[in-house]
Amino acid sequence: MYVVKSPLPEAALKTVSEALQGALVDLIDLSLVAKQVHWNVVGPRFRSVHLQLDEVVDSARTHSDTVAERASALGVPPDGRAATVASGSGIGAVPDGWVKDTDAVGTLVKALGAVITRMRARVEATGEADPVSQDIFIGITADLEKHHWMFQAENG
Ligand SMILES: [Fe+2]
Numbered sequence: 001m002y003v004v005k006s007p008l009p010e011a012a013l014k015t016v017s018e019a020l021q022g023a024l025v026d027l028i029d030l031s032l033v034a035k036q037v038h039w040n041v042v043g044p045r046f047r048s049v050h051l052q053l054d055e056v057v058d059s060a061r062t063h064s065d066t067v068a069e070r071a072s073a074l075g076v077p078p079d080g081r082a083a084t085v086a087s088g089s090g091i092g093a094v095p096d097g098w099v100k101d102t103d104a105v106g107t108l109v110k111a112l113g114a115v116i117t118r119m120r121a122r123v124e125a126t127g128e129a130d131p132v133s134q135d136i137f138i139g140i141t142a143d144l145e146k147h148h149w150m151f152q153a154e155n156g
Pocket residue numbers: 038054
């Protein structure tokens with residue numbers, strides 16, 4: 001069912017919609033992982049790491065909404081269902097239970113690194129197909145790389 005007409009030709013739309021959908025599941029999972037660690041972190045640096053994690057949650061939620069709505073604007077229905085996120089996310093499993101502050105930071109360095117690698121691939125993939133979507137991926141990547149830097153500095 002086509003409700004919203006896409007401004008893009010079919011081949012370009014396929015490339016861009018795959019990139020947007022992939023970004024959506026990565027970003028939703030990033031928000032969930034950051035909350036999981038936010039609740040379970042323990043240790044002497046609890047407060048700073050706990051608060052820093054919510055900054056990632058805020059960013060990931062904002063960016064997930066941006067990519068989902070970009071898909072909608074291109075006429076592609078975004079899929080943010082739990083099962084879709086679980087099967088499509090590029091972030092590996094995170095441990096359950098309490099997590100020491102240094103491990104919490106390590107978990108975020110790894111999770112952000114995985115999402116950034118995939119986001120940079122989306123920047124590469126979408127430049128020709130749709131520079132408007134590429135611009136969104138570039139902005140998101142810059143923000144995620146800022147968070148990535150800060151978590152790496154935490155364990156420096
Ligand atoms: Fe909280």
